[in-house]
Amino acid sequence: MFINKSMTRRVITIGPEAAVLEARRKMDDNGIRHLPVVDEHNKVVGIITDRDVRSALPSVFSACKQAPEKIQQISDLKVGDIMNKKVITISPMDTLEDALLLMQKSNKGALPVVDRDGELKGIISTPDLIRAFINVLGIKEPGTLLCIVVEDKLGQMKKIVDAITEEGIPFGSILVARHWEKGKRAVFPYLLTVNVSKLKRKLENMGYTLLNPMEWSLDQTRKN
Amino acid sequence: MRRTGFLYDERFLLHDTGPEHPECPARLLAIYRGLEEAGLISKVRPIKARRADQQWIEIVHSIKLIMRFEEACQWGMSELDHPDNKICGKTFETAMLAVGGILDTVDLMMEGEIDNAFCAVRPPGHHAEVNRVMGFCFFNNIAIAARYLRRKWKLQRIGIVDFDVHHGNGTQNIFEDDPAVFYYSIHEHPSFSYPGTGREFERGSGEGYGFTLNSPVLPGGGDAEYKALFEKDLFPAFGEFKPEVILVSAGFDAHVDDDMSDIKLSTGCFSWIMKNIAGMAGKYSGGRVISVLEGGYAVDRLSELARNHVEILLGIKA
Numbered sequence: 001m002f003i004n005k006s007m008t009r010r011v012i013t014i015g016p017e018a019a020v021l022e023a024r025r026k027m028d029d030n031g032i033r034h035l036p037v038v039d040e041h042n043k044v045v046g047i048i049t050d051r052d053v054r055s056a057l058p059s060v061f062s063a064c065k066q067a068p069e070k071i072q073q074i075s076d077l078k079v080g081d082i083m084n085k086k087v088i089t090i091s092p093m094d095t096l097e098d099a100l101l102l103m104q105k106s107n108k109g110a111l112p113v114v115d116r117d118g119e120l121k122g123i124i125s126t127p128d129l130i131r132a133f134i135n136v137l138g139i140k141e142p143g144t145l146l147c148i149v150v151e152d153k154l155g156q157m158k159k160i161v162d163a164i165t166e167e168g169i170p171f172g173s174i175l176v177a178r179h180w181e182k183g184k185r186a187v188f189p190y191l192l193t194v195n196v197s198k199l200k201r202k203l204e205n206m207g208y209t210l211l212n213p214m215e216w217s218l219d220q221t222r223k224n
Numbered sequence: 225m226r227r228t229g230f231l232y233d234e235r236f237l238l239h240d241t242g243p244e245h246p247e248c249p250a251r252l253l254a255i256y257r258g259l260e261e262a263g264l265i266s267k268v269r270p271i272k273a274r275r276a277d278q279q280w281i282e283i284v285h286s287i288k289l290i291m292r293f294e295e296a297c298q299w300g301m302s303e304l305d306h307p308d309n310k311i312c313g314k315t316f317e318t319a320m321l322a323v324g325g326i327l328d329t330v331d332l333m334m335e336g337e338i339d340n341a342f343c344a345v346r347p348p349g350h351h352a353e354v355n356r357v358m359g360f361c362f363f364n365n366i367a368i369a370a371r372y373l374r375r376k377w378k379l380q381r382i383g384i385v386d387f388d389v390h391h392g393n394g395t396q397n398i399f400e401d402d403p404a405v406f407y408y409s410i411h412e413h414p415s416f417s418y419p420g421t422g423r424e425f426e427r428g429s430g431e432g433y434g435f436t437l438n439s440p441v442l443p444g445g446g447d448a449e450y451k452a453l454f455e456k457d458l459f460p461a462f463g464e465f466k467p468e469v470i471l472v473s474a475g476f477d478a479h480v481d482d483d484m485s486d487i488k489l490s491t492g493c494f495s496w497i498m499k500n501i502a503g504m505a506g507k508y509s510g511g512r513v514i515s516v517l518e519g520g521y522a523v524d525r526l527s528e529l530a531r532n533h534v535e536i537l538l539g540i541k542a
Contacts, residue, residue, distance in 0.1 A: 139420050140420075142419030142420055143420060145415065169307070170306075194359040194419065194484075195360075196418075197521070200483070212443070213442075214443055214444055
């Protein structure tokens with residue numbers, strides 16, 4: 001799953017010489033929170049976020065009390081003055097997994113996608129990853145989710161998949177929660193059917209535990 | 225005692241879904257037996273099915289879907305688009321009969337011949353969309369009835385209550401942007417149940433925003449959760465909307481003994497729900513209610529559930 005398949009290609013950008021107020025307008029108009037800052041060759045020289053803009057501009061509570069020279073200062077403020085010059089970027093041939101881990105590590109909400117020459121090709125941000133995750137879960141297709149607790153050993157998944165396939169039920173997706181109680185895994189098949197009662201009885205007769213939905217969790221070890 | 229119509233026809237049994245399919249003819253037999261044993265058949269006004277004029281199916285469904293459905297049955301196919309939707313040579317005709325019977329029931333009520341009615345039909349309908357059959361449903365019976373009330377009887381406000389344990393994605397989808405049809409559904413939370421729609425934030429779109437309302441219930445929920453949600457969500461909404469007719473998508477699969485869901489309603493709670501719907505009809509719609517069968521797969525429970533349902537419509541249940 002490469003970044004260039006999931007990224008947003010039509011990137012809204014801004015130049016370093018533009019006013020910060022202009023950056024704010026662009027973010028508001030497009031409902032976005034990140035603007036890559038590019039030079040005349042479309043090379044990324046920085047990034048500016050809505051948080052940077054908010055910190056740079058006076059709050060609404062103090063705005064009306066500003067002296068005229070202060071107001072002038074604010075309108076003269078340029079994107080280049082406040083942008084973050086250490087941009088964390090990603091390449092089009094990096095993967096979605098790279099993006100997820102990098103965004104988690106760097107705590108960024110968006111990564112500009114640049115090629116080897118530093119030219120901007122797109123941006124990958126939280127909405128792109130949400131869309132990808134919805135796709136992976138298959139939840140836009142009608143179906144029913146089950147949760148089966150299995151021993152963490154080879155061949156368990158095959159038995160479950162075989163049992164479901166024998167019933168002629170199509171799969172939407174299968175998730176596996178890795179961090180379950182010791183020696184166990186929780187398997188979440190998303191089945192594209194309304195008709196799961198018979199399958200549930202069958203799985204129970206095979207000795208599997210179907211977990212009470214109120215106890216479902218993808219990560220049982222996470223406590224906060 | 226109110227004049228309650230009861231739509232039932234042995235031809236509804238001819239839609240054969242094959243062995244081990246939950247949406248089976250035995251469901252209707254159980255319902256009929258329940259009414260018979262309670263001596264209700266002589267108290268209701270029996271209505272027989274009549275094949276619908278296709279023009280009325282077309283007020284909801286695409287001609288393409290209607291033709292594909294008819295051809296699939298004629299060609300002897302065993303399912304339509306998905307293994308859930310089992311068909312036989314008679315399924316298309318059965319679905320046409322169900323719709324025709326429901327529209328006749330609507331006419332009888334609007335002409336003042338009956339006050340309300342229960343339509344025990346197969347196949348069910350609330351999952352069916354304009355161009356898609358799914359979840360055992362082919363024609364969206366309740367949606368066709370609602371649109372028929374708009375087109376033929378020129379009503380301005382139709383209220384739909386769907387208490388099947390699954391969300392009626394088809395009905396919601398069809399009326400999403402229509403402020404004349406208020407769709408309310410209470411069902412098991414979509415993260416745990418088919419079809420995965422009917423979340424709280426789905427409120428309709430465009431001019432229809434605010435005329436769709438969903439009450440998802442978490443797994444394990446029962447009478448207390450249902451009653452609280454009806455009181456918090458449906459009663460005020462219909463109090464404001466004041467439907468001229470109430471249509472009910474009556475699915476009995478939220479029953480504790482029905483293994484299609486994790487919801488645990490008692491038999492008594494279904495009566496509570498129906499009494500309140502009849503009460504709202506008395507207040508807003510001159511008593512006019514038409515209830516149409518959707519799901520409900522615990523065959524052993526359907527006799528009693530249907531008996532209570534009809535006794536409430538007749539106004540003779542204690």
